[in-house]
Amino acid sequence: MQVGPPSDRKGARWTATAVFAAGGLLIIWSSYIHFHLWQSLGYRHITTIGPLFLLQSIGGFLLGLVIIAARRVWAALLGAGFAVATMVGFFISVEHGLFGFKDTWSAPFAHDAFALELAIIGVCVIAGTLCLIGSASVAKDRHILAGVLSVAVLLILGGAILLATEGGGAAGPATASGSSSSSSSTSAASSVHITISNFMFQAMSVTVKPGATVTVTNKDSATHTLTATGGQFNTGDITQNQTKTFKAPMKPGTYSYICNIHQYMTGNIIVK
Numbered sequence: 600m601q602v603g604p605p606s607d608r609k610g611a612r613w614t615a616t617a618v619f620a621a622g623g624l625l626i627i628w629s630s631y632i633h634f635h636l637w638q639s640l641g642y643r644h645i646t647t648i649g650p651l652f653l654l655q656s657i658g659g660f661l662l663g664l665v666i667i668a669a670r671r672v673w674a675a676l677l678g679a680g681f682a683v684a685t686m687v688g689f690f691i692s693v694e695h696g697l698f699g700f701k702d703t704w705s706a707p708f709a710h711d712a713f714a715l716e717l718a719i720i721g722v723c724v725i726a727g728t729l730c731l732i733g734s735a736s737v738a739k740d741r742h743i744l745a746g747v748l749s750v751a752v753l754l755i756l757g758g759a760i761l762l763a764t765e766g767g768g769a770a771g772p773a774t775a776s777g778s779s780s781s782s783s784s785t786s787a788a789s790s791v792h793i794t795i796s797n798f799m800f801q802a803m804s805v806t807v808k809p810g811a812t813v814t815v816t817n818k819d820s821a822t823h824t825l826t827a828t829g830g831q832f833n834t835g836d837i838t839q840n841q842t843k844t845f846k847a848p849m850k851p852g853t854y855s856y857i858c859n860i861h862q863y864m865t866g867n868i869i870v871k
Contacts, residue, residue: 615729616670622678622722623667629685629715630659632708640707641798641861644821647698655685666723675727682719689713700797707863787871792816795823795837795858800866809849809870816842824859825866832856 634656636642643649662681666674689712692702704710790812791805798819807813815825817837826833831854834843848854851871858864 615726618722618726618729619670619675620667622675622719622726623663623665625663625715625719625722626659626666626678626681627663629682629712629719630656630663632712632715633659636707640863641821641858644819644861645700645798646820648700651698666726670726670730672727672730675723675730678723679720679727682716682723686713686716787811790814793825793866795819795825795864798861798864800825800856800858800864803866804869805866806869806871807847809847809851811847811870812844813847813868814842814844816840822860823864825856826859827868828855828857833859836860 633652637649637652637656642652659681662677666678688697689702689709691697692700693704695701702709787806787808788811789808791802791807792814793805794801794816796818798821805813813832815834815837817823817839820839822836822838824834824836831848832845834845837843847868847870849870853867853869855865855867857866
């Protein structure tokens with residue numbers, strides 16, 4: 600459909616142009632988040648998912664530029680469809696797993712990205728509707744289009760509220776398909792075994808006695824570490840199917856740790 604911003608009303612034309620620009624920029628923002636996850640937070644090491652994240656970030660960046668330049672109904676539909684596809688992929692990954700990887704709402708930028716996708720859908724619907732309202736062929740259906748605009752505004756507001764209340768990009772690991780998102784031990788043990796699987800420490804929190812033996816096994820194809828944020832212990836690089844051990848600190852307390860390579864992977868060891 601070649602319908603574009605109204606050409607007979609300058610104010611309406613500029614409004615539609617601004618909305619298209621907003622939609623394109625939101626898609627570029629979403630694409631940057633996916634690129635950041637791929638480049639800096641370890642998603643590039645995930646089989647199949649890694650290349651898909653890179654493809655999504657490149658495709659979204661180009662689509663955002665097309666929407667800004669084209670300012671046509673078909674471009675708005677592409678933008679909304681792109682956001683819907685992204686949300687569907689995330690939902691499938693959270694609920695059932697996707698290509699052997701199961702995501703979680705606690706993953707980095709999950710709430711931010713979801714809010715952005717909602718806003719993208721709303722803005723693109725508004726952009727396309729503004730074009731249609733200015734078309735003489737659909738003038739009789741303007742009351743329907745006004746209703747569509749109202750729904751789009753509600754989507755944007757919902758996305759903005761979610762971004763404000765749940766956003767911030769809080770880092771948290773994804774979970775292995777078919778496994779619990781976290782587990783912990785409350786009784787102090789003389790030895791524990793932590794498994795790294797699907798970019799997650801399992802268990803994320805363990806309670807041990809001073810000087811206890813901590814064994815770490817990496818089941819991922821990517822290399823990981825288990826490193827105390829305060830420097831008290833560090834396994835060094837652990838490759839696939841490799842196991843390393845270290846001694847827990849002698850001083851009681853809670854010791855947070857991360858993977859030095861994928862720093863959104865976190866956990867803690869409680870010594871008591």
